[in-house]
Amino acid sequence: MSPILFYGVPEGCSFGSIVALEWSGVPYRLCRVEMPEAVSGADYARINTVGETPSLLLEDGRTISESMAILHHIGARAIGNGLGFAQGSADFDRLNQMLAFLNTSFFKAFGPLWYAFEHPLAPEEKQALMAYGIAGVEKAHHTLERLLGGREWLFGKGPSLADAYFVGIARWNDFHKVVDRRQFPGLDRLYERMQQEAAVRFAHAIEHRLEAKSSGGFRGEVDLAEALGLLKQAA
Template sequence: MSPILFYGVPEGCSLASIVALEWSGEPYHLCRIEMPEVVSSEDYGRINAIGETPSLMLGDGRVISESMAILNHIASGHIRKGLGFQQGSAEFDRLNQMLAYLNTSFFNAFSPLWYTIEHELEPDARKALTAYGVAKVEKVHRELEQLLAGRKWLLGKAPSLADAYFAGIARWNDFHNVVDRKQFPALNSLYERLQENQAVRFALAIEHEEPAESTGGFRGHVTLEDAIGYLKHAA
């Protein structure tokens, strides 16, 4: 059985893992997980005990969760394709440094805004939390503009898995309507460039259930029920 990626919709950061699998060229399947209904279900809890996406089920039944872990797993098997780097090398450290920044700072900046959508709040509390979230999102946009330092891609001259992760998170700005991305020319240029990437376009089409043409190894969707069956068989 080819690996199965469990991706969350709508607007999941798991888009990055779809892009990474497309870039790898290796065969894989997808399992669509609706949020918050299915992701918090008992059935999906058999795949991911804390009820989050993405998760990647490998052919031997092992399951990897957390975007950084999944992206690094994919990268480690495709160093020759430029998706990853030898552990201990300067390039390896730079990739993980950027992934860590995106995960801890860029991703988390949107957490207050997601909370206002997902929870019932008093008007004053909602207003305060929204203002806090907007300030955090503005801050990380300024920081990432500096980190780009005029480069075309986050790590330099070629796209990396850090760019794939950025693509999955950066669109949240449009969902929450926070900043005008054009205020940050390098960041905006990166975002627009990624929107034209074939793997990103494929992942977005998959999320929106639109016609999607894989340039990688996509082998179709499987149901959550079937995936659980594969897991039991592997055990």
């Protein structure tokens, strides 16, 4: 059995894990999880008790949740091609630091905007929440621009797990129409460069159910019922 990545739509941060799997060359399958309906349902709770995506079902029946854990697992399988690094090495620590910023400050900045979008609120409450969210997103972009430091990629001399995770979150800015990314020239160039990556085009096509051409180890999609059956067999 190939690992199965459970990815959330629409606009799930699991997008970055799809990109990373494509880059890794590791054989894998995908399972689509509609948000907020299926992701909060009893069936998916058997995969992830927190009710969030992504999750990764491994060949031995174990499941991994949380983007950072999944990305590091993928990286560990792809150390030979430079996608991951040995734990304790300087490269691992620097990559982990960048992923941690993306997973905390950059990700959480959009939280108030998603809450305002998904929940009925009084006009004044929504306005206050939106203002708070916009300020946070602007600050996170300024910080990440400094961390990029004029380089082409967030880490190293080529695309990394950090860039994969970045592109899945950065697109939320386009959804919520918060900042003009051109104010942050380094991030703007990085975002546009990532759109040309075959793995990113593949992930977009998968999410929108368009014809998707894999350049990695994609072995097809399974539905949630089939994935749960495989989980039971592995147990």
